Amino acid sequence: MTADWKLETRHRALEMRADVLHATRAFFLSRDYLEVETPNRIPFPLPESHIDAVPAGEWWLHPSPELCMKRMLAAGYERIFQISKCYRGHERGPLHLPEFTLLEWYHVGYDYFRLMEECEDLFLYVSGALGTGRHIHYRGQQIELSKTWERLAVKEAFERYGSISLEEALAENRFEEILAVEIEPRLGSPKPTFLYDYPLVFASLARKRKVNPAVAERFEIYVGGLELANGFSELTDAGEQRARFEKENETRSDRGRPPCPMPEKFLEAISCMPESAGIALGVDRMVMLFADASSIDEVVSFTPEEL
Amino acid sequence: MYNASDLRKNLRLMIEDDPYIVVDFQFVKPGKGQSLYRCKLRNMLTGSIIDRTFREVDSFKPADTQEKTMQYLYKEGDAYHFMDNENYEQIAMTEEQVGDAKNFLIDNMECKVLFFRDRPIDITLPNFVDVVVTEAPPWIKGDTVSGNYKPVIVETGYKVSVPPFVEQGEKIRIDTRTGDYLTRVKE
Numbered sequence: 001m002t003a004d005w006k007l008e009t010r011h012r013a014l015e016m017r018a019d020v021l022h023a024t025r026a027f028f029l030s031r032d033y034l035e036v037e038t039p040n041r042i043p044f045p046l047p048e049s050h051i052d053a054v055p056a057g058e059w060w061l062h063p064s065p066e067l068c069m070k071r072m073l074a075a076g077y078e079r080i081f082q083i084s085k086c087y088r089g090h091e092r093g094p095l096h097l098p099e100f101t102l103l104e105w106y107h108v109g110y111d112y113f114r115l116m117e118e119c120e121d122l123f124l125y126v127s128g129a130l131g132t133g134r135h136i137h138y139r140g141q142q143i144e145l146s147k148t149w150e151r152l153a154v155k156e157a158f159e160r161y162g163s164i165s166l167e168e169a170l171a172e173n174r175f176e177e178i179l180a181v182e183i184e185p186r187l188g189s190p191k192p193t194f195l196y197d198y199p200l201v202f203a204s205l206a207r208k209r210k211v212n213p214a215v216a217e218r219f220e221i222y223v224g225g226l227e228l229a230n231g232f233s234e235l236t237d238a239g240e241q242r243a244r245f246e247k248e249n250e251t252r253s254d255r256g257r258p259p260c261p262m263p264e265k266f267l268e269a270i271s272c273m274p275e276s277a278g279i280a281l282g283v284d285r286m287v288m289l290f291a292d293a294s295s296i297d298e299v300v301s302f303t304p305e306e307l
Numbered sequence: 308m309y310n311a312s313d314l315r316k317n318l319r320l321m322i323e324d325d326p327y328i329v330v331d332f333q334f335v336k337p338g339k340g341q342s343l344y345r346c347k348l349r350n351m352l353t354g355s356i357i358d359r360t361f362r363e364v365d366s367f368k369p370a371d372t373q374e375k376t377m378q379y380l381y382k383e384g385d386a387y388h389f390m391d392n393e394n395y396e397q398i399a400m401t402e403e404q405v406g407d408a409k410n411f412l413i414d415n416m417e418c419k420v421l422f423f424r425d426r427p428i429d430i431t432l433p434n435f436v437d438v439v440v441t442e443a444p445p446w447i448k449g450d451t452v453s454g455n456y457k458p459v460i461v462e463t464g465y466k467v468s469v470p471p472f473v474e475q476g477e478k479i480r481i482d483t484r485t486g487d488y489l490t491r492v493k494e
């Protein structure tokens with residue numbers, strides 16, 4: 001009899017997890033980023049339609065470190081990264097844990113296209129450090145990590161893989177359904193995909209695209225159907241940000257969620273924030289990718305159910 | 308009414324006037340979007356399986372089903388007779404309605420019968436049932452190699468694989484969920 005056979009079977013994945021963390025840090029340090037730590041417990045999360053923050057006493061556990069890290073950008077920190085535990089209520093599935101590890105980084109002067117290139121570099125660096133090489137296997141798929149990854153606009157993805165157009169999906173409130181069921185499984189093979197230019201309603205903190213103000217400069221990374229990261233050119237217009245937060249709060253109220261108070265300090269900060277781009281990457285999912293795991297459970301020491 | 312966040316395995320709900328049970332369930336959430344619940348559901352009347360994706364704004368009615376504790380009385384012809392433990396009313400179910408439960412129904416056994424409106428649609432048996440072996444090939448002494456099983460027939464007519472040492476007239480325990488032999492039962 002072993003004390004905990006599930007934990008034993010994860011030995012290799014947990015070693016890989018440590019290697020991914022080390023390599024990630026080495027990558028950012030080699031590029032002159034400052035590793036930062038911001039509080040995990042905050043008075044209030046940013047108003048977002050579909051995220052349930054987890055209460056911690058009178059305060060909340062942060063769903064991401066975005067709020068504090070952008071205040072750092074405004075204060076003159078130009079290249080920062082953070083690896084932190086984040087918390088989101090009611091999210092549990094093969095790709096979701098209510099407590100998970102997020103890598104978030106920001107680069108002043110970048111836009112989302114420049115940031116995509118840095119993502120390619122990061123994955124190549126990590127795969128090099130792990131010794132997996134540029135060809136990896138994930139869920140029976142052969143994936144080639146070398147540059148240049150596919151860049152696919154959301155609208156085009158709906159045309160190519162969806163049973164209805166983007167416009168129809170938005171009108172029928174089926175955007176997420178078509179994306180998750182019909183499109184995502186087709187993305188990121190044989191090369192990773194950057195899915196980009198999201199409808200504004202799905203990018204409340206991203207900058208509007210000048211050439212097409214119906215979309216925001218936001219992208220997601222998909223590898224072998226697995227969604228790994230969400231990045232964007234940051235919105236730096238405090239007035240517009242306030243209006244978008246009000247909209248998010250309206251959606252929250254419609255869905256029975258309490259609205260969040262207007263984050264005044266944050267709005268003040270972004271009014272003096274330089275043009276920049278930032279991204280949040282799910283570290284657990286990155287380990288899943290390299291460990292060829294089908295469930296996030298396989299790459300953490302304990303799931304909440306096992307505690 | 309149920310909300311999508313109530314969805315879980317074995318939840319029973321109504322879709323287009325038919326009762327369905329969730330047989331498989333997966334939480335999905337594309338980045339920053341609303342949560343989705345991808346479900347496989349079995350129609351409890353026809354047995355057919357459908358795939359449905361629910362959004363967090365969706366709501367639905369609980370299935371019009373009611374579970375009653377009943378006692379299985381006896382079989383007569385093709386009819387299986389049960390009695391409601393509360394009001395002593397009796398009902399008869401066909402072999403088709405009883406389904407696989409017929410393999411493990413013993414006279415006077417207590418079970419849960421699920422009704423859709425007034426129609427019995429499902430039976431849940433105790434997890435374990437003890438039955439008498441009525442027909443078994445003899446035990447060839449010395450044949451104790453593990454993994455060497457033989458087929459026997461039990462009092463309900465059910466055929467099951469057991470280890471070679473089980474003999475006719477003995478009582479064995481069966482897991483009704485899997486239909487597998489578990490152990491010999493000493494009286």
